Amino acid sequence: MSIIKLIDLPELSDSRGGLVAIESGLSIPFDIKRVYYIFGTCEGMVRGFHAHKALEQVAVCVSGKCRMILDNGKSREECWLDSPSKGILIENMQWREMHDFSDDCVLLVLASEHYDEGDYIRDYQVFLRECENV
Numbered sequence: 845m846s847i848i849k850l851i852d853l854p855e856l857s858d859s860r861g862g863l864v865a866i867e868s869g870l871s872i873p874f875d876i877k878r879v880y881y882i883f884g885t886c887e888g889m890v891r892g893f894h895a896h897k898a899l900e901q902v903a904v905c906v907s908g909k910c911r912m913i914l915d916n917g918k919s920r921e922e923c924w925l926d927s928p929s930k931g932i933l934i935e936n937m938q939w940r941e942m943h944d945f946s947d948d949c950v951l952l953v954l955a956s957e958h959y960d961e962g963d964y965i966r967d968y969q970v971f972l973r974e975c976e977n978v
């Protein structure tokens with residue numbers, strides 16, 4: 845089964861412009877407890893390079909694009925987030941990396957839990973060991 849799970853966010857655009865509605869429990873498979881967004885990423889910068897023990901998230905580029913890599917400890921896949929109606933589900937115990945941010949990229953992230961630094965695994969070797977114990 846593919847690691848990359850894309851979510852088609854319902855587009856309600858009309859002749860006036862675009863509108864995408866995101867609702868917990870409908871297009872998003874968890875209750876949303878936190879929302880954050882990443883923007884103004886400098887050229888050549890990369891982000892992520894960690895996994896979460898429990899957190900689930902959906903990420904969507906509401907403007908611009910970036911390349912998302914997901915890794916479950918056995919295989920690694922990537923995809924472009926390049927549409928405000930294309931979300932990607934980032935499950936727990938998935939290593940994520942974000943690359944190639946466009947100048948206009950705004951990456952919106954919906955999270956299942958409040959911020960908890962203790963939920964992060966920021967060392968790839970530790971992540972691989974934890975995957976073997978799952």
Ligand code: T46
Nearest residue numbers: 878880882891892893896901903934940942953958959
């Ligand atoms: C993820 C990817 C997609 C907070 O204090 N509260 C928050 O809600 C967040 C997200 C971050 N922070 C602090 C933690 C760090 O001191 O902000 C700083 C930057 O966070 P970080 O280096 O983890 O950012 P990214 O872009 O590497 O990763 C973020 C999320 O942290 C992470 O959960 O999955 O975006």
